[in-house]
Amino acid sequence: MAFVSIGQKYGFVSAGDVFRQRQAEALAEGISKGRKEGLSKGRAEGMKKGMMAKTRSLAKAFRNKGFSLEAIADATGLTIDEIKAL
Template sequence: MAFVSIGQKYGFVSAGDVFRQRQAEALAEGISKGRKEGESRKTRSLAKGFLKKGVSVETIAEVTGLTIDEIKAL
């Protein structure tokens, strides 16, 4: 049987309901930020590898979406 809060049972929003909603929103935001950060790290890691292999900065910028200045800073 699924959990039913007191607020849901009696038709009002309880403090616990608000807390759980905020907690769920914070978790979703954290996951989203983590994914974006991970993608950014992966892109930079690939760009570093391309630089080590001698690929031109312009080509790396075109493929990864990083700016030339960002690539040069690696």
């Protein structure tokens, strides 16, 4: 048998009904806010990883073309050791 509040039984809104409704709304708002924050952080992290992958790819291509390691490091922001490891 489903829970029926006194207010529902007698046709009025009780303080408990109002409390439960506010709790449900707050929970839904919190879930929505959490999802938005999670998506935002996930996008930012994905963009950062993608940019780093592109930088490493370019550094590797420049290294393979014979550019100096110092010039590649200056242009990409990678260390010489990171470029050597590519």
